Amino acid sequence: xxxxxxxxxxxxxxxxxxxxxxxxxxxxxxxxxxxxxxxxxxxxxxxxxxxxxxxxxxxxxxxxxxxxxxxxxxxxxxxxxxxxxxxxxxxxxxxxxxxxxxxxxxxxxxxxxxxxxxxxxxxxxxxxxxxxxxxxxxxxxxxxxxxxxxxxxxxxxxxxxxxxxxxxxxxxxxxxxxxxxxxxxxxxxxxxxxxxxxxxxxxxxxx
Amino acid sequence: xxxxxxxxxxxxxxxxxxxxxxxxxxxxxxxxxxxxxxxxxxxxxxxxxxxxxxxxxxxxxxxxxxxxxxxxxxxxxxxxxxxxxxxxxxxxxxxxxxxxxxxxxxxxxxxxxxxxxxxxxxxxxxxxxxxxxxxxxxxxxxxxxxxxxxxxxxxxxxxxxxxxxxxxxxxxxxxxxxxxxxxxxxxxxxxxxxxxxxxxxxxxxxx
Amino acid sequence: xxxxxxxxxxxxxxxxxxxxxxxxxxxxxxxxxxxxxxxxxxxxxxxxxxxxxxxxxxxxxxxxxxxxxxxxxxxxxxxxxxxxxxxxxxxxxxxxxxxxxxxxxxxxxxxxxxxxxxxxxxxxxxxxxxxxxxxxxxxxxxxxxxxxxxxxxxxxxxxxxxxxxxxxxxxxxxxxxxxxxxxxxxxxxxxxxxxxxxxxxxxxxxx
Amino acid sequence: xxxxxxxxxxxxxxxxxxxxxxxxxxxxxxxxxxxxxxxxxxxxxxxxxxxxxxxxxxxxxxxxxxxxxxxxxxxxxxxxxxxxxxxxxxxxxxxxxxxxxxxxxxxxxxxxxxxxxxxxxxxxxxxxxxxxxxxxxxxxxxxxxxxxxxxxxxxxxxxxxxxxxxxxxxxxxxxxxxxxxxxxxxxxxxxxxxxxxxxxxxxxxxx
DNA sequence: GATGAATGAGTGTTCATTCAT
DNA sequence: AATGAATGAACACTCATTCAT
Numbered sequence: 001x002x003x004x005x006x007x008x009x010x011x012x013x014x015x016x017x018x019x020x021x022x023x024x025x026x027x028x029x030x031x032x033x034x035x036x037x038x039x040x041x042x043x044x045x046x047x048x049x050x051x052x053x054x055x056x057x058x059x060x061x062x063x064x065x066x067x068x069x070x071x072x073x074x075x076x077x078x079x080x081x082x083x084x085x086x087x088x089x090x091x092x093x094x095x096x097x098x099x100x101x102x103x104x105x106x107x108x109x110x111x112x113x114x115x116x117x118x119x120x121x122x123x124x125x126x127x128x129x130x131x132x133x134x135x136x137x138x139x140x141x142x143x144x145x146x147x148x149x150x151x152x153x154x155x156x157x158x159x160x161x162x163x164x165x166x167x168x169x170x171x172x173x174x175x176x177x178x179x180x181x182x183x184x185x186x187x188x189x190x191x192x193x194x195x196x197x198x199x200x201x202x203x204x205x206x207x
Numbered sequence: 208x209x210x211x212x213x214x215x216x217x218x219x220x221x222x223x224x225x226x227x228x229x230x231x232x233x234x235x236x237x238x239x240x241x242x243x244x245x246x247x248x249x250x251x252x253x254x255x256x257x258x259x260x261x262x263x264x265x266x267x268x269x270x271x272x273x274x275x276x277x278x279x280x281x282x283x284x285x286x287x288x289x290x291x292x293x294x295x296x297x298x299x300x301x302x303x304x305x306x307x308x309x310x311x312x313x314x315x316x317x318x319x320x321x322x323x324x325x326x327x328x329x330x331x332x333x334x335x336x337x338x339x340x341x342x343x344x345x346x347x348x349x350x351x352x353x354x355x356x357x358x359x360x361x362x363x364x365x366x367x368x369x370x371x372x373x374x375x376x377x378x379x380x381x382x383x384x385x386x387x388x389x390x391x392x393x394x395x396x397x398x399x400x401x402x403x404x405x406x407x408x409x410x411x412x413x414x
Numbered sequence: 415x416x417x418x419x420x421x422x423x424x425x426x427x428x429x430x431x432x433x434x435x436x437x438x439x440x441x442x443x444x445x446x447x448x449x450x451x452x453x454x455x456x457x458x459x460x461x462x463x464x465x466x467x468x469x470x471x472x473x474x475x476x477x478x479x480x481x482x483x484x485x486x487x488x489x490x491x492x493x494x495x496x497x498x499x500x501x502x503x504x505x506x507x508x509x510x511x512x513x514x515x516x517x518x519x520x521x522x523x524x525x526x527x528x529x530x531x532x533x534x535x536x537x538x539x540x541x542x543x544x545x546x547x548x549x550x551x552x553x554x555x556x557x558x559x560x561x562x563x564x565x566x567x568x569x570x571x572x573x574x575x576x577x578x579x580x581x582x583x584x585x586x587x588x589x590x591x592x593x594x595x596x597x598x599x600x601x602x603x604x605x606x607x608x609x610x611x612x613x614x615x616x617x618x619x620x621x
Numbered sequence: 622x623x624x625x626x627x628x629x630x631x632x633x634x635x636x637x638x639x640x641x642x643x644x645x646x647x648x649x650x651x652x653x654x655x656x657x658x659x660x661x662x663x664x665x666x667x668x669x670x671x672x673x674x675x676x677x678x679x680x681x682x683x684x685x686x687x688x689x690x691x692x693x694x695x696x697x698x699x700x701x702x703x704x705x706x707x708x709x710x711x712x713x714x715x716x717x718x719x720x721x722x723x724x725x726x727x728x729x730x731x732x733x734x735x736x737x738x739x740x741x742x743x744x745x746x747x748x749x750x751x752x753x754x755x756x757x758x759x760x761x762x763x764x765x766x767x768x769x770x771x772x773x774x775x776x777x778x779x780x781x782x783x784x785x786x787x788x789x790x791x792x793x794x795x796x797x798x799x800x801x802x803x804x805x806x807x808x809x810x811x812x813x814x815x816x817x818x819x820x821x822x823x824x825x826x827x828x
Numbered sequence: 829g830a831t832g833a834a835t836g837a838g839t840g841t842t843c844a845t846t847c848a849t
Numbered sequence: 850a851a852t853g854a855a856t857g858a859a860c861a862c863t864c865a866t867t868c869a870t
Contacts, residue, residue, distance in 0.1 A: 007854095022317045025232030029840060039856050044841055051840095105373045106313055110229045121377050128381075151381055152367070152401045155374075159366030160359070166312045166369075167362075170328050174335075174358055194359045201412030202405050236865060246831050251866055258865095421833095436731045439646030443861060453835050458862055465861095519787045520727055524643045535791050542795075565795055566781070566815045569788075573780030574773070580726045580783075581776075584742050588749075588772055608773045615826030616819050650844060660852050665845055 004060070008046050011036050012057050020099035023106060024054055054107070058120070061100045065093065065123045072130070079138030083203070084196050086134060087157055090127075091192045094161055095184070101162070128154055135203070144203040156202065157195055164191055211267070215253050218243050219264050227306035230313060231261055261314070265327070268307045272300070272330045279337070286345030290410070291403050293341060294364055297334075298399045301368055302391070308369070335361055342410070351410040363409065364402055371398055418474070422460050425450050426471050434513035437520060438468055468521070472534070475514045479507065479537045486544075493552030497617070498610050500548060501571055504541075505606045508575055509598070515576070542568055549617070558617040570616065571609055578605055625681070629667050632657050633678050641720035644727060645675055675728070679741070682721045686714065686744045693751070700759030704824070705817050707755060708778055711748075712813045715782055716805070722783070749775055756824070765824040774820060781816055782808070 004012065014036040018027040029050050033040040047053040072085055094101060104120060131153055138144035164171055168183065177183045211219065221243040225234040236257050240247040254260040279292055301308060311327060338360055345351035371378055375390065384390045418426065428450040432441040443464050447454040461467040486499055508515060518534060545567055552558035578585055582597065591597045625633065635657040639648040650671050654661040668674040693706055715722060725741060752774055759765035785792055789804065798804045 020316075023230055023232055023313065025230055026317055028838080030838085040840090041842080041856060041858095042854095045855075049840075102316055106230065106316075108376060109227075109309055109313075109373060110233055117376065121380070124374075124377055125381075149397075149401060151378070152398065155367040155370040155378075156363075156401075156405055159368070159370035160362040161366070162370055162373075163362040163366030166316060167331075169315065169324065170331055171358070171362075173328070174332070190356075191359065194356060194363075197412060197414055198363055198405060198409050200414070201408040205404065205408030205412070207404055207407070235863080237863085248831055248866080248868095252830070256865075434730075437644055437646055437727065439644055440731060442859080444859085454861085455835060455863080456833095459834075463862075516730055520644065520730075522790060523641075523723060523727075523787060524647055531790065535794070538788075538791055539795075563811075563815060565792070566812065569781040569784040569792075570777075570815075570819055573782070573784030574776040575780070576784055576787075577776040577780030580730060581745075583729065583738065584745055585772070585776075587742070588746075604770075605773065608770060608777075611826060611828055612777055612819060612823050614828070615822040619818065619822030619826070621818055621821070649842080651842085662845080662847095662852055662854095666851070671844065 007036075007038060007042070011038065011043065011046065011053070012060060015053055015057055016061070016099050016103070019054065019057070020102040024050075024103070054103075058100070058104060058107075061097060062119050062123060065097060065100075065120075073133070079134055079141060079143050080200060082134045083138075083199055086131065087196045087199060088192055090157055091161055091188065091195065094158065095187060098165055102165075105162070124154070138203060145206055147207070148203060153199060153202070157199060160195055160198070161187070161191065214243075214245060214249070218245065218250065218253065218260070219267060222260055222264055223268070223306050223310070226261065226264070227309040231257075231310070261310075265307070265311060265314070268304065269311075269327050269330060272304060272307075272327075280340070286341055286348060286350055287407060289341045290345075290406055293338065294403045294406060295399055297364055298368055298395065298402065301365065302394060305372055309372075312369070331361070345410060352413055354414070355410065360406060360409070364406060367402055367405070368394070368398065421450075421452060421456070425452065425457065425460065425467070426474060429467055429471055430475070430513050430517070433468065433471070434516040438464075438517070468517075472514070472518060472521075475511060476533050476537060479511060479514075479534075480540055487547070493548055493555060493557050494614060496548045497552075497613055500545065501610045501613060502606055504571055505575055505602065505609065508572065509601060512579055516579075519576075538568070552617060559620055561621070562617060567613060567616070571613060574609055574612070575601070575605065628657075628659060628663070632659065632664065632667065632674070633681060636674055636678055637682070637720050637724070640675065640678070641723040645671075645724070675724075679721070679725060679728070682718065683725075683741050683744060686718060686721075686741075694754070700755055700762060700764050701821060703755045704759075704820055707752065708817045708820060709813055711778055712782055712808065712816065715779065716808060719786060723786075726783070745775070759824060766827055768828075769824065774823070777823065778816055778820060781819070782812065785812055 011032065015027070015032050018031055018035065021027075022031075029043045030040055032043060032053075043050060043053055047056055072082060072089070077085065104117075108117065128150065132150045135144060135148055135150055135153070139146060139148070164187065171177070172183055175186060177186055218239065221239050222234070225238055225242065228234075229238075236247055236250045239250060239260075250257060250260055254263055279289060279296070284292065311324075315324065335357065339357045342351060342355055342357055342360070346353060346355070371394065378384070379390055382393060384393055425446065429441070429446050432445055432449065435441075436445075443454055443457045446457060446467075457464060457467055461470055486496060486503070491499065518531075522531065542564065546564045549558060549562055549564055549567070553560060553562070578601065585591070586597055589600060591600055632653065636648070636653050639652055639656065642648075643652075650664045651661055653664060653674075664671060664674055668677055693703060693710070698706065725738075729738065749771065753771045756765060756769055756771055756774070760767060760769070785808065792798070793804055796807060798807055
């Protein structure tokens with residue numbers, strides 16, 4: 001993992017913002033250069049090409065996404081508390097990187113670019129593993145139901161969050177969230193609690 | 208609602224496919240014209256501009272999204288059954304229009320285009336209303352818990368579906384879904400059942 | 415062989431001029447567009463790309479290079495007269511297309527472009543064939559020496575011509591050729607006669 | 622004549638190679654810098670500019686082109702033998718510097734650069750002079766015909782050589798020259814003999 | 829009503845060169 | 850003396866759109 005200098009980091013920051021707001025194709029290198037106050041040629045000079053800029057941006061941001069869950073397991077918490085903490089951690093982290101997820105999700109959908117998503121998948125696999133350990137523990141202790149498909153728990157945590165984010169204008173309106181801060185606060189409090197409840201309900205539900 | 212002729216419908220169909228696959232900016236009018244076997248000038252001629260084509264496409268498709276839930280309420284079903292049926296209806300409908308949702312979600316995110324999403328929001332409001340009626344009924348009958356935020360049930364239904372779709376490559380891999388048909392079958396069976404279970408668990412969960 | 419319209423022919427003409435004067439890499443599509451008084455986009459529009467423009471230019475010009483030598487053989491001429499006429503024909507033709515040869519020679523030398531020179535080689539082969547027939551006839555009649563390598567006669571005809579052209583500034587100076595017309599006249603008269611004499615000398619030379 | 626240091630000579634060597642292979646415009650300073658393992662800025666630093674590099678390259682190489690023909694005249698040879706030796710010397714020397722000639726010929730043709738070719742012309746004049754002395758001697762001894770245009774003998778020697786070189790792919794094919802070594806051997810043996818024969822035939826030909 | 833020709837603006841990228849160190 | 854960073858200009862090409870027919 002190469003380190004980037006200040007200017008390169010500035011370019012990455014601007015690119016992240018513009019790509020997430022207007023998409024990769026909707027953002028020109030001139031837009032990035034103008035907003036980052038650098039010469040157009042710098043993007044090719046530093047990153048090789050616009051596409052490689054995206055790639056390096058994704059790799060750079062993804063490498064910070066792996067959750068540090070060691071403490072979670074060391075701490076003396078009940079499986080329920082662990083689930084709560086895990087979800088809180090998830091949402092906080094997703095919300096910090098929501099621009100990146102916006103970009104990645106769209107780029108995965110449009111298969112045009114052949115970006116290596118393996119490191120992204122790696123993160124997801126690791127996170128899934130952590131989730132599985134907690135659920136296993138809860139099941140062993142007889143707290144959670146036996147009938148749980150772990151692979152579907154993750155989309156049940158992240159799905160609502162992303163859906164909420166993607167329909168920001170709609171939920172802003174019906175929940176009367178007046179400022180972006182209100183929206184953010186709603187996510188970190190109400191929505192997080194809702195998702196925690198959902199997962200816990202699911203883990204104890206006997207159908 | 209203006210009616211479109213055959214050629215216009217063909218253009219809309221091709222545009223829907225290409226926009227969903229490569230994004231709006233990633234699709235050129237030449238691509239559309241070539242795939243639809245029409246002259247490039249036709250798009251401007253029929254729709255005014257590429258942007259207006261998108262707008263008309265969205266409006267045209269959205270109008271078909273309103274769920275017909277009348278029968279759902281006429282039928283003599285328990286609230287649980289109604290929830291199951293509603294979710295089944297939702298997912299089926301989402302899945303039939305997943306291209307359209309792909310487009311709309313991205314276009315909402317990139318605020319560039321000022322497309323009128325009111326009719327889209329209308330649909331969501333109507334669907335929310337239907338959901339609310341069922342939940343109200345379940346609560347009145349003492350079957351569901353009192354403590355339910357209806358506004359968050361919808362993202363809990365649709366969120367996991369969209370997240371699953373958006374991460375198709377990842378879930379294809381970890382669930383060993385070999386063909387697109389396998390993937391679709393998994394959505395309509397396993398994922399639907401999972402979401403039904405999730406919602407029902409949530410509706411009876413007393414925290 | 416597709417026909418070109420007036421504008422396309424104008425572009426080809428300008429491209430031929432500029433490519434021969436400044437080379438392919440030394441000529442930008444902007445230069446061509448400006449000199450041909452057309453929009454830059456037209457070059458891509460009409461020919462696909464700058465490289466394809468070169469290719470089509472070469473093919474278009476080459477197809478006119480095959481010498482019509484039927485009359486030469488029908489006419490009741492001595493082999494010596496035929497050689498004279500053939501060389502005259504050669505030089506006249508080379509001189510009419512000297513720009514094209516300038517381009518082709520350089521492009522052959524720089525192997526960068528993978529242009530199909532087969533049609534060019536075809537022409538050379540055909541011309542070689544004609545030359546061989548005349549020499550065979552002269553040998554049969556006992557007029558020419560037996561010891562002739564036909565493959566080397568062609569470079570002995572064309573080589574001096576091209577060398578003269580390529581060193582135009584030098585020969586202009588030492589031969590005191592004041593105007594381009596003088597230079598051209600020298601080629602068509604003196605140089606042609608010199609080459610005719612050279613070849614005839616060679617054909618009768620017993621070493 | 623300024624002397625060049627090792628790095629400068631390396632740059633000249635690489636530039637000579639690349640210019641001859643891909644032309645001046647087809648070679649970027651980056652290409653040269655990479656192949657010469659030097660910093661890009663070095664070319665401007667050492668030579669002023671890319672164009673001046675070409676100029677200095679040409680001047681440097683031209684100064685080595687003057688044939689040393691003193692021995693030729695000192696030796697006790699017949700005019701015919703002298704012609705043979707001269708041509709052999711010519712071809713050998715041309716072939717050693719064929720890259721340089723490739724560059725110069727193209728640069729003369731494209732009048733863009735205003736390089737001083739006077740020293741190049743000087744060389745040609747000197748060589749012409751030597752040729753003239755031999756021919757004069759042959760004429761005085763009654764061995765050569767009177768009617769000789771010396772200015773046209775040079776192109777008759779060099780023209781076939783260059784034409785052969787420029788159409789390398791064609792002659793490689795029709796003469797079945799399998800390797801570059803075969804090609805070179807053919808030039809130094811067969812082609813040289815052919816040119817010697819041509820000139821001698823011309824010098825004795827009475828038309 | 830429908831279209832081929834045409835265009836100006838914009839795309840990402842590469843260029844030779846400069847400059848602070 | 851030598852160089853890595855940086856740049857403005859130019860590159861070939863594609864874009865959505867217009868317009869005469």
